[in-house]
Amino acid sequence: MYIPKVGYLGVGEVCGEPAPFREAVVGDGSVRLAEQQLVGNYRHVGDETDPDMAEYVLPVRWLKTLDRRDSVTAKGIFALQRPMCRLSNAATLAILNAEFFPERTTT
Known part of the structure; x- marks a missing residue:
């Protein structure tokens, strides 16, 4: 990163396939990312009805962070x-x- x-x-x-923001899951795979309370000044953008304009999430297994x-x-x-x-x-x-x-x- x-x-x-x-x-x-x-x-x-x-560690997985990309998924549209509204369908992406976190943790053990039972909680939708879109249902989580976002922290910071991030705001979701994109058009979920158009696959070319939708925002996608790519799952990553972090090996090391600083x-x-x-x-x-x-x-x-x-x-x-x-x-x-x-x-x-x-x-x-x-x-x-x-x-x-x-x-x-x-x-």
């Missing part, structure tokens, strides 16, 4: 202006692996 002007705050893996103050950033690091994407940039992957999973790094 990347936040623009802050840095990387989490590494996770997709506090905002501990974000990972470095000069030249790949930074797409979206919160999530599949990374393939070798230099960025090396930096993130070293920061998020130092126990995996060999010397």
Whole structure:
């Protein structure tokens, strides 16, 4: 997970299929996300009647997350202006692996 002007705050893996916001479930799969009380200034947008304009949710299993103050950033690091994407940039992957999973790094 990347936040623009802050840095990387989490590494996770997709663990399910995307679902429209109104159909997405959380927790053990029995509670709809749309029925949860949202915290912060987020507001749901989109047109649920048009699949091309609907807002979708992608379930993620977080492998490791950091506090905002501990974000990972470095000069030249790949930074797409979206919160999530599949990374393939070798230099960025090396930096993130070293920061998020130092126990995996060999010397």
